[in-house]
Amino acid sequence: MQTTAADLSAIRARLAELERASATLEPDAKAREELRRPVVRYAEDFLERVDDAPAYRETEDAGRRVLELEIREEGRPLDELLDVVESDVDGTGLSPASGGHLGYIPGGGLYPSSLGDYLADVTNRYSGLFFPSPGAVRMENQLVRWMAEIIGYPEESRGDLTSGGSIASLTGIVTAREARGVHAREVERSAVYLTEQVHHCVAKALRIAGLGDAPIRTVPMDARYRMDAAELARLMGADRAAGIRPFLVVASAGTTDTGSVDPLGQIADVAAEHGAWLHVDAAYGGFFVLTDEVGDLLADLSRADSVVLDPHKGMFLPYGSGAVLVRDGAALQAAHYYRASYLRDVPEEQDWFSPADHSPELTRPFRGLRMWLPLQLFGVAPFRAALAEKLWLARYFHERVQEIGGMEVGPEPALSVALFRWVPPGGDDAVGGGGGEGRALPPPPPPPKP
Numbered sequence: 001m002q003t004t005a006a007d008l009s010a011i012r013a014r015l016a017e018l019e020r021a022s023a024t025l026e027p028d029a030k031a032r033e034e035l036r037r038p039v040v041r042y043a044e045d046f047l048e049r050v051d052d053a054p055a056y057r058e059t060e061d062a063g064r065r066v067l068e069l070e071i072r073e074e075g076r077p078l079d080e081l082l083d084v085v086e087s088d089v090d091g092t093g094l095s096p097a098s099g100g101h102l103g104y105i106p107g108g109g110l111y112p113s114s115l116g117d118y119l120a121d122v123t124n125r126y127s128g129l130f131f132p133s134p135g136a137v138r139m140e141n142q143l144v145r146w147m148a149e150i151i152g153y154p155e156e157s158r159g160d161l162t163s164g165g166s167i168a169s170l171t172g173i174v175t176a177r178e179a180r181g182v183h184a185r186e187v188e189r190s191a192v193y194l195t196e197q198v199h200h201c202v203a204k205a206l207r208i209a210g211l212g213d214a215p216i217r218t219v220p221m222d223a224r225y226r227m228d229a230a231e232l233a234r235l236m237g238a239d240r241a242a243g244i245r246p247f248l249v250v251a252s253a254g255t256t257d258t259g260s261v262d263p264l265g266q267i268a269d270v271a272a273e274h275g276a277w278l279h280v281d282a283a284y285g286g287f288f289v290l291t292d293e294v295g296d297l298l299a300d301l302s303r304a305d306s307v308v309l310d311p312h313k314g315m316f317l318p319y320g321s322g323a324v325l326v327r328d329g330a331a332l333q334a335a336h337y338y339r340a341s342y343l344r345d346v347p348e349e350q351d352w353f354s355p356a357d358h359s360p361e362l363t364r365p366f367r368g369l370r371m372w373l374p375l376q377l378f379g380v381a382p383f384r385a386a387l388a389e390k391l392w393l394a395r396y397f398h399e400r401v402q403e404i405g406g407m408e409v410g411p412e413p414a415l416s417v418a419l420f421r422w423v424p425p426g427g428d429d430a431v432g433g434g435g436g437e438g439r440a441l442p443p444p445p446p447p448p449k450p
């Protein structure tokens, strides 16, 4: 049946009506200004007060008023919304940017990153693939390359900017599984080696990656909570003798509880001898490689097959920035690459790579700008200084806390985590409040050489 002129004009009338009804979704310059001004003012008030703001605010209803504003058909005024954000989101719980927040894993909130996010959201560049946004992808490639360079990775390494360390770990572990050809039927005979101090996101990643039934070997640690490489070698030898393949070692460069760095070089030797993939979780500790005050503690990061870094920790970015780096970039691509009919072919010769080919994600936020902007604006130097400052703060604390009677300290901090506890005058109490054995901290090592 032919569409008549009358039908067409009815459609046009309906379109005009719908356009009017949805017009608020596209505010004009004046409306944008009216939205922006109170938000910027709110942010400035927040920043002015954040240094002295409590690190943690406990409120009676723990933000429950948020739920009073149910999502409804009609909108609400911005003031009312900012009010709720202030009282019931920013006014309750942890304030990682507060001057009083002494969490040992930093929660920064570098201001120019917020401007990077703002621009990335306003321009909405599509950073998953090269063709839609070559510049955005090159920017992310450059950041990956920079991180690869600081850990001493070769030219052929690649990586991805992720939402955080957990997804980066998953990506690294999936790459290991594919690169070592661990098929479902071999999982039960492919062993994974880690310590008690490994971050729990590794266990989660192993399970999600279909490796939940792999034999997990918990490698003993030394007095400084570091993986014992001789024990690792012994466990791997025993597994091989029993017909089990040593498949994956997960070492830590900065554990979450103690800041310990496993002996990466020794572990790399053992892993290489047994053909195992070495994944290093450097989510918290990796960026300390930027300071020259940790000696060669992190020098052997370059020997890992894959490494996880968290710019939202060590680069002080707001949450939402992790990174995975894989020494053999082709292995990362092989594990994640896919083609669809609507995606264009990639030329043989290219000096870029698409994030979507190196990650489980396709469409994703343009994460590069939030890291690129502060790095370009300030240069690397202030980041090195801020990281070194954190090391010295921990060392200073470690010395001074011993002056307080009854304090027992752990080892000299490897990075920015200092262990201490108070032992009551009557002697050690049991861990957990009574009955059992108290677990003593290891004795402090001799003082550091100047």
Ligand SMILES: *Cc1c(COP(=O)(O)O)cnc(C)c1O
Residues within 6 Å of the ligand: 105, 163, 164, 165, 166, 167, 199, 201, 252, 254, 255, 256, 281, 282, 283, 284, 285, 310, 322
């Ligand atoms: C924070 C952390 C993780 C997890 O990273 P997310 O960014 O929180 O997902 C993994 N490993 C270590 C050592 C960490 O400190």
